[in-house]
Amino acid sequence: MKIAVYDEKIGSERLTADELAAIGPLHLSAAERVEGVSGRAVDFLQWYAAWRSRHGAEGQPMPKRLGVRAADEFEASVPWAQLERALLLYRQEDGQPLKKGYPLRLYVPDGSSDCLNVKSVVQIRFLYEGDPQEGADYGFRNQISPDQLRKREAK
Numbered sequence: 001m002k003i004a005v006y007d008e009k010i011g012s013e014r015l016t017a018d019e020l021a022a023i024g025p026l027h028l029s030a031a032e033r034v035e036g037v038s039g040r041a042v043d044f045l046q047w048y049a050a051w052r053s054r055h056g057a058e059g060q061p062m063p064k065r066l067g068v069r070a071a072d073e074f075e076a077s078v079p080w081a082q083l084e085r086a087l088l089l090y091r092q093e094d095g096q097p098l099k100k101g102y103p104l105r106l107y108v109p110d111g112s113s114d115c116l117n118v119k120s121v122v123q124i125r126f127l128y129e130g131d132p133q134e135g136a137d138y139g140f141r142n143q144i145s146p147d148q149l150r151k152r153e154a155k
């Protein structure tokens with residue numbers, strides 16, 4: 001399964017979890033940062049710096065938020081300041097693909113909520129819009145409210 005990495009300024013690509021993880025210079029065991037969690041992970045901020053230079057984009061402005069979307073359409077949007085110790089978990093400790101959260105899981109140890117630890121990430125987006133003071137956000141965004149449905153029907 002491929003993961004789409006999108007950046008409106010820098011470009012986009014689709015990578016497997018292993019291809020994506022291989023870009024990151026700092027590999028660690030998730031247990032080093034998240035209690036009760038094991039598996040092979042890469043440090044997110046160092047991964048991002050390597051991804052930028054891979055696209056020749058060192059001089060571009062930094063994103064304000066990280067947006068991730070999961071296979072089940074769960075989504076999270078995390079202010080950059082909460083990503084200090086964030087991880088991308090890509091394999092189990094035994095080297096097998098993730099049994100839970102396949103193909104990739106985000107962990108945000110400094111995040112405002114455990115709900116930001118998005119399982120089964122299939123899309124990663126770097127966001128430049130938004131108030132940096134605004135908090136993290138998560139949930140199933142695809143759900144259509146009765147109000148939206150009425151508007152659709154009216155079209």
Ligand SMILES: Nc1nc2c(c(=O)[nH]1)N[C@H]1C(S)=C(S)[C@@H](COP(=O)(O)O)O[C@H]1N2
Nearest residue numbers: 070071072074114115116117118119120121
């Ligand atoms: N893809 C996906 N990731 C998700 C969720 C979800 O519904 N779908 N729930 C979130 C919420 S609300 C919590 S509290 C944690 C729960 O993680 P756990 O299953 O490891 O306990 O996963 C988060 N990641």
Ligand SMILES: [Mo]
Nearest residue numbers: 113114115116
């Ligand atoms: Mo949650």
